Ligand SMILES: CC(=O)SCCNC(=O)CCNC(=O)[C@H](O)C(C)(C)COP(=O)(O)OP(=O)(O)OC[C@H]1O[C@@H](n2cnc3c(N)ncnc32)[C@H](O)[C@@H]1OP(=O)(O)O
């Protein structure tokens with residue numbers, strides 16, 4: 019890929035603050051959370067350990083992990099008033115809108131009254147966001163009022179059990195665990211920056227997260243996993259995909275799931291999720307979607323020098339697990355909540371209101387013409 023254009027529109031490459039949470043693209047492609055390489059974390063940790071690392075500063079000891087998981091397990095239930103709100107949201111609503119409304123409603127019912135409550139409020143959201151989306155999904159699609167207080171050991175299994183009405187197999191639980199680790203934190207991306215701007219006004223955590231969900235929803239950010247799925251699902255062979263991609267590039271369309279605002283060589287999360295997408299493809303006996311994805315990947319490399327970002331192979335991986343496409347970006351929310359909340363804590367600990375300036379490009383000073391003379 020060519021050198022990235024820095025500065026100007028989109029503030030590309032501009033330093034907008036400090037963080038101790040992660041590094042992105044430091045050697046062209048690396049990603050670390052609090053000093054740990056993403057590959058090391060994905061291979062050796064449970065998502066809850068990584069959440070603990072991000073939110074509390076260090077990896078937990080065994081006893082700390084056990085009590086953290088027990089705490090999260092105890093926070094999976096939803097207040098009746100929130101269930102009633104979720105029941106009123108139509109089946110054709112976008113699940114990201116449900117996440118946004120659910121978070122906001124929880125902020126009404128369990129308001130963060132003081133910053134001393136911030137860790138408990140973040141843990142509560144981490145435990146209950148899967149409940150919010152699944153309660154709404156199963157009620158609006160199947161007419162069922164599900165029990166959200168399951169006995170699952172992990173956030174990923176909790177989500178899959180509620181979604182399907184039965185506990186997931188080991189491979190699916192492992193993929194969810196890894197996926198949640200990969201999506202957890204990513205420096206000053208658009209949704210996290212949204213959360214930090216909101217935090218800088220000394221607002222509450224639920225407002226910061228609600229705003230961040232709105233930013234993540236767009237297809238240029240988290241919404242790309244859903245958009246990538248819609249794109250690859252159209253093609254029934256790799257050759258058909260190649261022809262279509264060539265046409266899209268000719269028309270200068272954006273290919274969802276490719277490119278990145280910071281990485282210039284590759285997205286380190288991609289190779290990890292790609293391997294799982296392949297494993298799941300073999301598991302379900304797929305002979306179309308994975309070859310289509312690989313061909314799109316090859317053509318993008320050949321034609322544009324662009325690489326898949328974290329979202330591209332997440333699309334097929336989630337699809338092979340039977341997860342409805344519209345629930346892809348909400349899974350990102352369940353994970354990124356950790357990064358957002360930790361950035362809010364960091365902003366609060368050393369705050370100055372974020373308020374940049376703009377270059378004015380509008381009309382010269384002028385006088386109001388009386389309305390009857392305009
Ligand atoms: C988890 C995440 O949020 S990862 C990002 C998910 N988003 C997507 O996958 C959406 C598709 N990708 C994109 O829109 C972009 O690559 C972004 C938003 C991720 C990054 O945007 P930018 O930093 O502005 O892109 P960048 O400066 O690298 O673009 C360089 C050139 O490549 C082109 N390009 C970048 N990505 C793509 C793409 N996916 N498809 C086609 N062309 C692309 C740009 O149009 C630009 O071309 P130009 O020089 O002729 O104008």
Ligand SMILES: O=C([O-])CC(=O)C(=O)O
Pocket residue numbers: 042201203204206207208239279280327328
């Ligand atoms: O960093 C970004 O701009 C987008 C991204 O990959 C993420 O938020 O995970």
